[in-house]
Amino acid sequence: xxxxxxxxxxxxxxxxxxxxxxxxxxxxxxxxxxxxxxxxxxxxxxxxxxxxxxxxxxxxxxxxxxxxxxxxxxxxxxxxxxxxxxxxxxxxxxxxxxxxxxxxxxxxxxxxxxxxxxxxxxxxxxxxxxxxxxxxxxxxxxxxxxxxxxxxxxxxxxxxxxxxxxxxxxxxxxxxxxxxxxxxxxxxxxxxxxxxxxxxxxxxxxxxxxxxxxxxxxxxxxxxxxxxxxxxxxxxx
Numbered sequence: 001x002x003x004x005x006x007x008x009x010x011x012x013x014x015x016x017x018x019x020x021x022x023x024x025x026x027x028x029x030x031x032x033x034x035x036x037x038x039x040x041x042x043x044x045x046x047x048x049x050x051x052x053x054x055x056x057x058x059x060x061x062x063x064x065x066x067x068x069x070x071x072x073x074x075x076x077x078x079x080x081x082x083x084x085x086x087x088x089x090x091x092x093x094x095x096x097x098x099x100x101x102x103x104x105x106x107x108x109x110x111x112x113x114x115x116x117x118x119x120x121x122x123x124x125x126x127x128x129x130x131x132x133x134x135x136x137x138x139x140x141x142x143x144x145x146x147x148x149x150x151x152x153x154x155x156x157x158x159x160x161x162x163x164x165x166x167x168x169x170x171x172x173x174x175x176x177x178x179x180x181x182x183x184x185x186x187x188x189x190x191x192x193x194x195x196x197x198x199x200x201x202x203x204x205x206x207x208x209x210x211x212x213x214x215x216x217x218x219x220x221x222x223x224x225x226x227x228x229x230x231x232x233x234x235x236x237x
Contacts, residue, residue: 008128008136010095011080017093019082027073027186032193033064036071039186042103046070049102049114049149050077050179052141053122054130056098056187057194058205062121063102064193068109073101074194075186078141078175083185089137097139097175101184111149115156116214118142120207124160125170133204141175143182150178159216167210 031038042048053059056074064072076084079095089096102114122130124140142157144150153176161172186192195201 008092008134010136011093013080015093016080016095017084017088017091019080019084019088019094021082023083023185024085025188028189028192031064031071031073032196034069034071036103038071038073038192040103042070045105045107046103047106047111048145049104049111050099050143050145050184051102051114051118052077052097052099052139052143052175053118053124053205054098054138054140055133055202055204056100056191057201058203059098059121060100060193061195061203062117062205063100063114066104066109066114066117068107069102069104069114071103072193073186074191075099075101075184076137077143077179077184078177078182082183086188086191090135092136096137096185097141098137098187099141099143099184101186111152112156112214112216115142115153116212119156119160119212120210121205123169123206123208124172124174125164125208127173131204131206139175140173141177143177143179143184145179150176155216156212160210160212163210163212164208167208169208169210 060072060074076089076096077099078097081094084094088094128136128139130138142153144153
């Protein structure tokens with residue numbers, strides 16, 4: 001018997017499922033680990049960042065374990081279908097990727113430090129897959145909320161590409177796009193903090209082993225020439 005191993009392909013806007021005007025399910029009020037609200041509005045002074053790095057179960061845990069993160073929630077982003085369900089996203093006909101929304105205190109953890117977690121927690125060179133998880137919903141992406149985030153994300157991608165190239169890895173396929181115009185649709189209740197509810201559950205998140213220097217290496221050489229500097233304590237000068 002021949003199996004259909006069609007290469008994943010993003011749908012166009014006309015090919016995508018239509019979706020619905022309102023969510024098909026409710027989202028829990030609070031984070032099961034951090035205890036804070038999942039949905040906004042969030043306290044003054046906090047910032048929002050969106051990351052897609054494969055299966056969102058393991059990805060979310062990476063961020064809620066990071067000091068300075070106030071809350072996290074998983075959802076679907078970067079596609080066409082309004083208010084999609086998990087089954088619709090998995091069909092490949094919505095255009096979304098599985099994403100984690102991170103609400104953080106920039107006085108405790110910077111966006112730059114969160115990007116380090118992002119890059120080192122997955123292989124950003126794999127296109128429409130992450131390890132054994134294959135499909136457009138597993139693609140790597142950064143959806144930025146401010147011009148500053150966009151500039152920092154671009155700098156980090158360039159720096160990490162140099163580090164990956166120096167270690168024999170391929171080209172980064174991570175999308176870098178503004179969050180504006182790309183709504184984040186929260187996922188179903190059972191996906192939120194999945195690995196807290198199911199400690200032995202599937203994770204699927206694994207990095208390349210290549211580290212990203214912080215602050216990022218620049219073309220001027222003002223940071224570590226290899227891009228592989230040891231982790232820096234942000235409190236140190």
